């Protein structure tokens with residue numbers, strides 16, 4: 001039974017205020033969770049409530065904190081912390097808007113996750129087990145590590161936002177992390193040599209932010225680093241992209257600005273077709289702008305048998321938008337960010353619906369993060385097989401990878417690393 005709910009402001013990885021909530025149960029359980037924040041947000045995401053005004057240059061969260069302490073907390077006291085669905089729908093009702101703009105999705109998501117953690121703690125089980133239920137083997141996810149940052153996450157001219165590696169050719173999660181770290185550090189040398197010392201400053205998600213102009217430069221650097229580290233691109237290590245195309249789409253011209261050139265939707269599609277022929281790319285996120293379900297469907301029908309086409313801004317973890325995507329066969333994979341929709345229950349419904357429709361699910365961080373590790377538990381508990389949480393650097397990114405290392409150790413023989421399963425297309 002929930003005894004207390006309280007909130008405070010803390011800072012996120014970009015030095016902006018964010019909301020942290022704590023839930024205490026009568027059984028001695030405790031849960032603490034924080035809201036992350038995106039930079040390249042989808043326009044259909046639930047609303048992050050900010051104070052405006054002078055303090056924190058308009059990014060304060062005192063209204064969201066107040067909403068937890070004064071509006072949400074009194075209604076949650078006395079409820080059973082295990083009744084996640086009831087609590088989440090109660091918060092949605094209290095908010096009363098379609099996009100959680102009254103109480104703020106940042107307030108609601110922090111409480112929703114803190115409730116789950118408190119319930120798990122009260123039952124003395126780890127969060128992944130609480131989410132995943134008893135029985136069955138857990139799956140440790142393949143990490144998608146963003147090691148070159150572009151787009152809205154870096155001060156360079158790369159059109160695509162994220163250039164990721166997927167260390168699939170490993171027997172364990174810890175071995176996958178070792179491979180990723182070796183490639184990450186080899187890449188540092190590769191970039192330094194070609195672009196100078198400034199090239200290895202890192203972006204918001206811990207990846208390097210070299211002064212590159214063309215997407216192929218980044219892909220070539222990844223291939224070089226993988227080989228130089230002693231691996232075979234396309235074997236142990238695959239590539240993944242987050243184009244985040246809404247952010248290089250020019251609405252007035254109905255065109256995409258890629259590598260300094262203007263491309264029509266058809267030309268961009270052909271560009272992707274060439275890239276997947278030239279490079280071992282296993283996944284492309286948001287290849288077109290967030291309203292163009294048709295273009296996504298066309299790309300998926302052409303390469304969906306060999307490449308994951310992932311909806312992030314396209315779906316914003318929203319069941320309605322996902323349903324449209326399923327109907328139109330827009331993608332074969334869906335990104336999951338709890339704060340895009342605001343509650344754990346809605347996020348889990350979305351993940352289940354995606355999986356039931358044959359889509360891969362990738363649990364994801366935001367570019368503005370905290371030390372919160374809930375997403376590591378969600379990926380393991382829901383057995384999604386994939387997690388995207390930045391480079392193997394910067395504390396808010398390593399917090400998630402380190403938690404997965406702990407979970408792997410704790411589960412010992414009761415978990416399998418998704419790598420080779422994912423490679424053979426055996427996940428979903």
Ligand code: PGA
Pocket residue numbers: 037038039040041042161242244312364365366367368
């Ligand atoms: P965001 O970026 O958190 O800045 O929205 C992450 C992503 O696009 O996947």
Ligand code: ZN
Pocket residue numbers: 242244285286312313
């Ligand atoms: Zn994205």
